[in-house]
Amino acid sequence: MGIKLFKNREVKRFVLISAAIGIVACVCAYFIHPVCSAVCALLSLVLITAFLIFTARRYRKMAELSNELDRLMSGEEGVDLKRFSEGEFSILENRLSKLVLCLRDQTDALKKDKLLLADAIADISHQIKTPLTSINLLASALSKEEMCENALNRGKTLADMHSQIDRMDWLVSSLLKLARLDADAVQLNMKSVPLTELIELAVSPLDIMMELRGQQLELEANGSVFCDASWTAEALMNIIKNCSESMGEGVLGISASENPLYSEIIVTDGGGGIAKEDLPHIFERFYRGKNSSSSGAGIGLALARSIVIKQNGTVKVENAPRGGARFTLRFYKGTV
Numbered sequence: 001m002g003i004k005l006f007k008n009r010e011v012k013r014f015v016l017i018s019a020a021i022g023i024v025a026c027v028c029a030y031f032i033h034p035v036c037s038a039v040c041a042l043l044s045l046v047l048i049t050a051f052l053i054f055t056a057r058r059y060r061k062m063a064e065l066s067n068e069l070d071r072l073m074s075g076e077e078g079v080d081l082k083r084f085s086e087g088e089f090s091i092l093e094n095r096l097s098k099l100v101l102c103l104r105d106q107t108d109a110l111k112k113d114k115l116l117l118a119d120a121i122a123d124i125s126h127q128i129k130t131p132l133t134s135i136n137l138l139a140s141a142l143s144k145e146e147m148c149e150n151a152l153n154r155g156k157t158l159a160d161m162h163s164q165i166d167r168m169d170w171l172v173s174s175l176l177k178l179a180r181l182d183a184d185a186v187q188l189n190m191k192s193v194p195l196t197e198l199i200e201l202a203v204s205p206l207d208i209m210m211e212l213r214g215q216q217l218e219l220e221a222n223g224s225v226f227c228d229a230s231w232t233a234e235a236l237m238n239i240i241k242n243c244s245e246s247m248g249e250g251v252l253g254i255s256a257s258e259n260p261l262y263s264e265i266i267v268t269d270g271g272g273g274i275a276k277e278d279l280p281h282i283f284e285r286f287y288r289g290k291n292s293s294s295s296g297a298g299i300g301l302a303l304a305r306s307i308v309i310k311q312n313g314t315v316k317v318e319n320a321p322r323g324g325a326r327f328t329l330r331f332y333k334g335t336v
Helices: 009-032 034-073 089-142 145-149 151-182 195-212 229-245 300-310
Strands: 191-194 215-221 224-227 250-258 262-268 313-319 325-332
Touching: 009 034, 089 151, 151 300, 191 195, 191 229, 195 215, 195 224, 195 229, 195 250, 195 262, 224 229, 224 250, 224 262, 224 325, 229 250, 229 262, 229 300, 229 325, 300 313
Parallel strands: 215 250
Antiparallel strands: 191 224, 250 262, 262 325, 313 325
8 A cells, every 4th residue: 555655646746745845844943042943853753654544544444435436336225434434535425325225216217107108119019010910911911812803892891900000100109208207308488378279279180070979068267377388288188089089979079277376177978987097007107008999009198198298287086076077187277
């Protein structure tokens, strides 16, 4: 350690300067009395030796701390930095302990994200595989000779194929939107939008579907909401679409209002409601309740929730007292 210590430029400089000062002091003290000169020489030697001893001890501690950090970086468990929490190492130990805790939390979060990503990829693969399999079967059917001779069956098969292609296009589009929201890559154009205008924007793509199902829309709205109109209409459309698909003929009600704290949109359908065991999971990705339609992929409500939360909002679902499901969206004017 002693030889290594003198390789340090600062230590070498201190020893040389101290030795020079000691020599000058000894020379000056010699003119006073030879004993004084000897005392100065002895004191200089003691001070330099004490400095070297304490410096060597400090460097040894630093080497031990460096080894412990190497163990941490290699992933070893049970590494304790508390034994360095004394003297000038206490501040460094405190900072390093905080850093270690942060790194461990990040590592745990990355492990969880990795598992979630693996599950998501598996779910996505399964969801996309279903329409691809259907398209493949339909394409094989179209290639048969008897199908070519029957225009009616050929037209129906082509319509089914287009339906599966549209479903896959919607699926991929929704997954990309979810990925953008997760990656915080969405730039929201926040502005005040009349609630009536927002609801009409969300309902317009569903007009024909609701008309074919014999469903009427009852709308009561006043006030405005501070949001991104395009993304919020997407979220609201997915909720209304889910309500429409879960009910038969009847009335689908939407009421919207504004107060000093938040803007609220309530969507109530005339269906049979949501099963009690499905309520806690209704907004989970790829979750499909026992009463969900066969064409559902379990993405629409998860996307709606992500969009609303992104805009300082909340969304909840419950069964209405008179039957049917009731979705409540709130967009707060302050931080919640």
